[in-house]
Amino acid sequence: MSTDDRLARAREAAAAVPDPEIPALTIADLGMLRDVALDGDTIVATITPSYSGCPATQPIACDVADALARAGFADAKVRTVLAPAWSTDWITETGRRKLAEAGIAPPDRARARPACPLCGRAETEQLSAFGSTPCKALHRCLTCREPFEAFKCH
Amino acid sequence: MSSVTPAKAGGQALDRRAGGDDELVLALLRRADDALILGHRTSEWTGHAPLLEEELALANIALDLIGQARLLYAEAGALTGQTEDQLAYLRDAPAWRNALIVELPNSDFAFTIARLLLVSAASDVFWRAATASTHAGLAAIAAKAEKETAYHVRHAAEWLVRLGDGTAESRRRAQDALDALWPYTGEVFEIDAADHATIDAGVLPDPADLRPAWEATIYATLARATLIRPAECWMQSGGRYGRHTEHLGHLLAELQFMQRAYPGATW
Numbered sequence: 001m002s003t004d005d006r007l008a009r010a011r012e013a014a015a016a017v018p019d020p021e022i023p024a025l026t027i028a029d030l031g032m033l034r035d036v037a038l039d040g041d042t043i044v045a046t047i048t049p050s051y052s053g054c055p056a057t058q059p060i061a062c063d064v065a066d067a068l069a070r071a072g073f074a075d076a077k078v079r080t081v082l083a084p085a086w087s088t089d090w091i092t093e094t095g096r097r098k099l100a101e102a103g104i105a106p107p108d109r110a111r112a113r114p115a116c117p118l119c120g121r122a123e124t125e126q127l128s129a130f131g132s133t134p135c136k137a138l139h140r141c142l143t144c145r146e147p148f149e150a151f152k153c154h
Numbered sequence: 155m156s157s158v159t160p161a162k163a164g165g166q167a168l169d170r171r172a173g174g175d176d177e178l179v180l181a182l183l184r185r186a187d188d189a190l191i192l193g194h195r196t197s198e199w200t201g202h203a204p205l206l207e208e209e210l211a212l213a214n215i216a217l218d219l220i221g222q223a224r225l226l227y228a229e230a231g232a233l234t235g236q237t238e239d240q241l242a243y244l245r246d247a248p249a250w251r252n253a254l255i256v257e258l259p260n261s262d263f264a265f266t267i268a269r270l271l272l273v274s275a276a277s278d279v280f281w282r283a284a285t286a287s288t289h290a291g292l293a294a295i296a297a298k299a300e301k302e303t304a305y306h307v308r309h310a311a312e313w314l315v316r317l318g319d320g321t322a323e324s325r326r327r328a329q330d331a332l333d334a335l336w337p338y339t340g341e342v343f344e345i346d347a348a349d350h351a352t353i354d355a356g357v358l359p360d361p362a363d364l365r366p367a368w369e370a371t372i373y374a375t376l377a378r379a380t381l382i383r384p385a386e387c388w389m390q391s392g393g394r395y396g397r398h399t400e401h402l403g404h405l406l407a408e409l410q411f412m413q414r415a416y417p418g419a420t421w
Binding site for chain 1: 290298
């Protein structure tokens, strides 16, 4: 296999790893997979944590190593880098669409309150500034009355 | 830079060794210990918070703080040859370098919130300034921590306003908490000779430059909360040098139990 093919295959495997806490999205969708490169003959995947204390960070590193091993890169390395700091601006367009489809309002810096991902109406209220994971908060739609999670702008 | 030999797990040796790395290690440990001890205290509310939303909030804040502590321990440990776990689990109370304010028991919810505001508002200005640190590792941690900490400040401030400008009972508790905590706030901005070295090297921001922004946040919140600003008074000190209240030992007994009972145990 050519170097380009190997890299492409490794990238594809790493990029497909789902986030353990939001499995509808991959780590590539979330902007947490920073790079997949060759260091000599070794594949090195670089990931970045979302929040400092996010418990998903370590499982993600293990999942990436497992995915690379299954793709034939048993000696691949996974590196975690902090800088530049992850931001929700790195969530891809695909990621934003998948979030909405999963009932999670994507981050939106332009709005004080997220639109309801279920009925689409703009009038919502915040129930809790914190949610089930460090990256989300709880809201409720004032029209359909359904509670929903929203990605915090970070 | 001096060469650094791996320190014994006790950590007390750190202060006796001279040289730039030791001062950097001390600076990192002071920050890390603040974050871990406040994170531990905050996590004690899990299962006991007054309402579900607050349960989520305090657990999330604790998680952020413990995450920040881990990053800082990793940075310090890279210099001393220790692991995060050795630094967190195998140092006795006199080797801890946190400010006393974070180790005080949670007391009631008002005390927990007032402390969270006082400490987070100081951390907030510290992290923002530390993003420009000449130490790349600290700057990277700061860039993550500043966003998290700003969120903690907002949350604690909203609660303190609600408590202070709430019922007679919540107001009394908030004011009592603030008065009790105030003598512990001086230590957060205290500096010593080791700090001067790291400040001069551009590693740490100068607390004197940070204090006005902290005061502005605190005083504005107290005004909104209709709480009375405590009088300037004698300030408690000692935590930065390992002289702690009796409460830290009890906290460590719980925090460190597993590693003390089963040394080297891993998941």
